Amino acid sequence: MKKVVAYVGSRNKNSSTLKLVSSIKDAVLAISSSEIKFNIYTPNNCNIMPDDGSASAFKTGVDKIEEARIDDSLQLKKEIKDCDFLILASPTYAHAVSGDMKILIDRITYWNHIFYLANKPGQIIVTASGNGFLKVAAYIRQILENCGVVFCDDVIQTDSRILSDIDITNSALTIVNQLNLSNEVFVPSAGAEANFQHLKARYINSNKSFFEPNYWKKHGMFECENLKEYFQKVLGEKK
Template identity: 30%
Template sequence: MVISKQKNILALVGSNHINGFTRNIIQLLKDNLHARNENIDFQIIDTTEIDINVCRGCNTCFEKGLCPLDRQDDMGQLKAMLDNADVIILACPVYLMHVSSPMKILLDRLSYWCHLLKLRNKLLVTVITTSRSGANETNNYLKYIGSGMGLLPISEIIFTHSSDIDELIHKINKSAYIINQYLIEKKEIHSNQFLEETFAIEKLDKSLQLDSSFEKQYWQSHGLFNCSSFEDVLSLEKERKK
């Protein structure tokens, strides 16, 4: 009998309300996925319940590939969880046409990962809730940042307080179905236009850096310079996982 490797989903919930709409949607999605397959580890992290310091803008992460603050808060552990995840869910209510402050603080601490495409070969799902406006702007921001880190967006759930509950359940079912296709039915991960454009820009930028720069050395040591496209990067990562 072949035992499938357990798949890992990490949901980061940037809500200030532990029992709010955003958190409840994530719980419904988790229940839906577990009903489809129990061989999924679905972890939920509420940003208000972890200790994440505000980025100081010291640029150490860009220059050396590490953040001094990781030894002072929970960010080091969270990075390890992101590294281990197959699917990353960014869930957040709208705050003034943008993400909440806890979510923004967390993403700021990961900004240098956009230069490394650190989360390549992983999948992204976004969940946005709002009382009225700003959903599309906030959703697009999270997809933009996630894609910048190498994530492939595969599904989104947008819920306004005026939305019909049946419509929400439909969106949750659809997202669970899509996630299941990739994780359990092993649907192939492929690139998209934005990821290809991001890869081309970052590759050119890194090629122009000094040989001693951390970012250039990272690209060299991970074979990214040998790839002509992000699709090649995905193929490279697939081979490494075998």
């Protein structure tokens, strides 16, 4: 069974972002011929605490809040790691992601340096009254591409462009198509590829007792010429 996980960064009880993601979920379940589990998380059903600021996860790979189990990050991070398609949906707040989306992004920033979500397809969904939404989508894309996520086209809804049933069906079709491609190697963005080369050069001679260079060594990342080759390796190990 294929798994889709969506995190919606709105705690609005009448969230338009949640309504949009729920409509896409219904369309995905209606279209797909195979069984799909589609879990939607929001700050109202999943408590993610702000980062503690220690930056220790970059050195140790251990997220202390997750380890202490004082919020729901253990479950959400596992769901994100294990899913076949990831959706990150945020309203636009003051031309930026919502505070709740930023909290989640802060908590997974250390995944940026290890391409922890290598070869995972995803979609960014942004809602707004009408300003600043491009910056929001670009920001989520930049951070998550550096975790290894490969995004299809963004879904944007504003007050003057409420998505139609056809738009929702198209978005659902994209997700179902990507799920059907999950035995394929996706093409990383130029930015993610450049970041892979940058980090490779930085870690190759670093002390391997630190988490990040150690992770690269353990996962055979130094032996990969490029990020696409690493995606291929990750896919091969998944099969």
